[in-house]
Amino acid sequence: MSGTQILIVDDERIMRDSLAGWLIRDGHAVETAVSGEEALEIIKKKRFDILLVDIRMEGISGLEVLRQVTESDPDVAVIMITAYGSISTAIEAMKNGARDYLLKPFDPEELGVLIEKIVDEQARSRETLFLKEAYEERTRFESMIGQSRSMQSVFDFIRDIAPSEATILITGETGTGKGLAAKAIHSQSPRCDGPFVVVNCGAIPEHLMESELFGHQKGAFTDAKETKKGRLELAHGGTLFLDEIGEIGMRMQIDLLRVLEDRVFYRVGGTQPIEADFRVITATNRDLEEAIAKEAFREDLFYRLNVISFAMPPLRERKEDIPLLVEHFLHRFSRETNRPVDGISREALDEMMLYDWPGNVRELQNAVERAVVVGKKRKIQPEDLPFCLAPAGLPTGSALKDVEKAHIARVLNENQWNVARTARILEIDRSTLYTKIRKYNLEPPE
Amino acid sequence: MDKTASFEDAADLGGRSSAGADAILVSPIGPIDSVLSEAVCREVQRIFGARVRQEPLLSSVEFALDLERRQYHSTRILEHLAKRVPPSTLKIIGIVSVDLFIPILTHVYGEAQLGGIAAVVSTFRLLEPLGPVKAKADLASRLGKEAAHELGHTFKLRHCPNPTCIMHYCRSLRDVDMKSLKLCPYCRVLLEDEKKRLAKQKLRQPQ
Ligand SMILES: [Zn+2]
Ligand SMILES: [Zn+2]
Numbered sequence: 001m002s003g004t005q006i007l008i009v010d011d012e013r014i015m016r017d018s019l020a021g022w023l024i025r026d027g028h029a030v031e032t033a034v035s036g037e038e039a040l041e042i043i044k045k046k047r048f049d050i051l052l053v054d055i056r057m058e059g060i061s062g063l064e065v066l067r068q069v070t071e072s073d074p075d076v077a078v079i080m081i082t083a084y085g086s087i088s089t090a091i092e093a094m095k096n097g098a099r100d101y102l103l104k105p106f107d108p109e110e111l112g113v114l115i116e117k118i119v120d121e122q123a124r125s126r127e128t129l130f131l132k133e134a135y136e137e138r139t140r141f142e143s144m145i146g147q148s149r150s151m152q153s154v155f156d157f158i159r160d161i162a163p164s165e166a167t168i169l170i171t172g173e174t175g176t177g178k179g180l181a182a183k184a185i186h187s188q189s190p191r192c193d194g195p196f197v198v199v200n201c202g203a204i205p206e207h208l209m210e211s212e213l214f215g216h217q218k219g220a221f222t223d224a225k226e227t228k229k230g231r232l233e234l235a236h237g238g239t240l241f242l243d244e245i246g247e248i249g250m251r252m253q254i255d256l257l258r259v260l261e262d263r264v265f266y267r268v269g270g271t272q273p274i275e276a277d278f279r280v281i282t283a284t285n286r287d288l289e290e291a292i293a294k295e296a297f298r299e300d301l302f303y304r305l306n307v308i309s310f311a312m313p314p315l316r317e318r319k320e321d322i323p324l325l326v327e328h329f330l331h332r333f334s335r336e337t338n339r340p341v342d343g344i345s346r347e348a349l350d351e352m353m354l355y356d357w358p359g360n361v362r363e364l365q366n367a368v369e370r371a372v373v374v375g376k377k378r379k380i381q382p383e384d385l386p387f388c389l390a391p392a393g394l395p396t397g398s399a400l401k402d403v404e405k406a407h408i409a410r411v412l413n414e415n416q417w418n419v420a421r422t423a424r425i426l427e428i429d430r431s432t433l434y435t436k437i438r439k440y441n442l443e444p445p446e
Numbered sequence: 447m448d449k450t451a452s453f454e455d456a457a458d459l460g461g462r463s464s465a466g467a468d469a470i471l472v473s474p475i476g477p478i479d480s481v482l483s484e485a486v487c488r489e490v491q492r493i494f495g496a497r498v499r500q501e502p503l504l505s506s507v508e509f510a511l512d513l514e515r516r517q518y519h520s521t522r523i524l525e526h527l528a529k530r531v532p533p534s535t536l537k538i539i540g541i542v543s544v545d546l547f548i549p550i551l552t553h554v555y556g557e558a559q560l561g562g563i564a565a566v567v568s569t570f571r572l573l574e575p576l577g578p579v580k581a582k583a584d585l586a587s588r589l590g591k592e593a594a595h596e597l598g599h600t601f602k603l604r605h606c607p608n609p610t611c612i613m614h615y616c617r618s619l620r621d622v623d624m625k626s627l628k629l630c631p632y633c634r635v636l637l638e639d640e641k642k643r644l645a646k647q648k649l650r651q652p653q
Contacts, residue, residue, distance in 0.1 A: 018521065018548035025560050026615060027604040105552045109617040254635045298639075 004119050005047065005431065008032045009039040009065060010054040010081060015104070019052065022108075026115070036060025040068055047073065047432030049122055050115065052102075054081040055089050063093055070097040075125075075435050077118045126205045126434060144180045145328055148318035154181065157310050162188035167260070169245075169305050170283040172312030174421045175360030178283035179243060181312060186239040191279055194238025197231050202244035202420025202430075209252050211268050220269025232265055235278040245305065246286035246297065247420055257301045280305070285424070315357040315364060322352055325361060329368035330380070341372050344380040351382045359414055359425065366414045386410070405440040408433070417444045468536035468648070469497040470597065473527065475504045475542050482569065482586050483541055489590035489627060490597060493612065494637070496536055503530045507542055520546040520557035520566050527564040536644070537600045539593055540566040555592045555616070558599035565596035574619060588622050598633070601640045606633050 006028050010016045013034075020030045031048075033039035037060050039053070051069060055062035066078050080101040082090040090101035100114055144151070161168065162185045170178045179198065186196045204212050211220075215230030232240060242248075248256070259265045260280065264273040282305050291297035315322070326344055334341045344352075348371075357363055371384035382388045408426065415421045423433040436442075470490055474483045483500060491498040510522040527540050546554050546568045556567035572588040573581075594612050606613035609621070611630035616622045629637060 014549045019550040021521075021557075021560070022548065022551065025558070025599050025604055105547070105550055108551045108554065111551070112615060112617050250636070251632050254632055 150313040169309040175362030176312035197235035202247040217269035245282040485586035558596040
């Protein structure tokens with residue numbers, strides 16, 4: 001959402017500040033470090049797209065920062081900052097994986113061109129990953145299940161609001177079934193015969209978002225070889241469900257607001273207005289009011305989206321539904337996989353009731369699916385449950401990176417390879433996750 | 447633009463300095479041709495829809511001279527301008543004729559405090575390949591664009607990918623000449639947001 005992440009490492013304050021100021025005005029998210037030591041600390045906690053590193057610093061040198069960074073994350077573009085006296089070091093740095101070097105003071109044109117080129121390349125590699133992801137995206141619609149009081153009131157509420165045309169905002173943690181609720185609203189609404197079009201705002205790279213949503217006219221830009229309908233157009237007569245709405249960038253927020261206000265939109269490069277004939281349902285697990293306070297989300301768009309809102313309860317607040325959910329998933333997966341599992345042991349169910357389910361119903365569903373596949377008995381046992389064996393899941397001699405790889409793969413699979421959501425669960429940012437996916441060569445199943 | 451009609455009514459280049467809404471100050475520093483500073487006033491008034499007033503505040507920028515580079519450090523000019531703003535000033539833009547730099551770059555056309563009060567723009571680098579005949583009109587047009595660009599930053603606008611938008615970052619004078627004298631629709635919305643926010647803030651804390 002915040003564009004390219006750049007870290008400046010320079011021990012000279014005036015250089016650091018003037019470069020940071022320029023890059024921030026250019027629209028990037030910038031952090032600074034006063035030394036190589038500090039830079040390496042910052043990098044441990046956060047991923048950057050571009051590093052600008054002064055070659056000559058007290059303590060850990062620029063070359064050493066370069067070495068450590070490229071070792072842990074080869075996709076970071078490291079640009080060395082040099083003075084006249086240290087050009088030979090800069091050339092050595094290029095041999096060691098630096099992307100380029102700039103001579104102090106930089107020509108603004110050179111800096112601008114270099115940054116733009118790197119940003120473009122990184123966007124393109126993200127695009128490749130997204131297209132692959134979208135292709136393999138698994139969609140499985142379910143009915144919502146729950147006898148708990150909190151779920152019953154969700155059902156009642158949905159019944160009440162479904163017939164209207166009002167825009168709805170569904171909040172709730174990841175995996176609580178916000179998408180299912182949206183689908184339920186659609187299927188109980190007068191638009192139920194129309195399409196239900198899902199847009200996962202967290203999964204679409206920002207530069208593809210506009211054409212993905214609005215479509216484009218042939219020739220609108222270099223890659224637009226054919227006219228393409230966007231998802232808004234595909235939702236004609238039905239419901240448009242914008243999942244993870246908190247992830248969209250400022251420009252897209254302006255575009256969406258305009259569509260909701262004018263009820264018409266245009267394809268990219270198109271001149272004919274297209275009627276916006278769809279009901280909008282959005283969902284988020286972010287605190288949008290907090291995002292508004294930070295000027296990251298538009299207040300006027302929020303009021304447009306938040307005409308009616310309700311929250312999906314987390315699973316840990318409706319644990320009485322767990323046996324019912326387990327039974328449901330058990331039947332389904334034993335049928336799908338042809339495995340003779342027909343129940344759950346008392347002990348395994350106890351473990352499930354004790355567990356906190358941070359990934360909510362989706363995590364439960366994945367746990368049951370896995371148990372059906374790996375279980376050796378007719379009834380699911382505690383050792384079949386991933387959260388019961390997490391510490392013993394890998395041999396104790398495992399390298400940290402093997403543990404990291406396995407953990408990331410697991411969380412990705414539990415979340416159907418939804419990168420934004422996975423990143424949030426792992427408490428790292430999306431670009432870090434993308435890098436790790438590439439680093440460990442992770443791929444979606446099937 | 448309807449929303450700014452009341453601002454426009456109050457706009458005149460010069461007088462009525464203390465009445466009504468806060469004004470954007472256009473402040474020539476040193477010998478600046480009045481044709482140029484008036485062009486800046488006109489563009490700023492048109493693009494930002496605020497009251498604009500011309501008023502010199504500094505007689506020179508010698509304090510910002512870097513003896514080694516023989517250029518002027520624009521960040522220091524911004525600090526001086528910000529310190530001197532008279533009350534009821536919305537934003538201030540200084541116009542200079544000397545070569546500006548920030549320490550990490552060889553030169554800049556201008557600089558601004560992002561979301562702050564002060565901006566500065568120079569004619570120095572905008573002059574270069576202009577022929578003698580059209581020179582003044584073309585320079586005025588370039589200066590108007592760059593002044594509006596820098597002021598845009600003080601309204602929290604960042605660089606815009608649209609090459610015709612005032613907020614597009616121009617690497618060369620060719621880019622400057624290519625861009626229009628307008629904000630793109632996105633930047634216009636973001637500017638209106640910021641103006642509204644500033645107006646609300648002013649209501650909350652009357653001076
Ligand atoms: Zn700028
Ligand atoms: Zn723009």
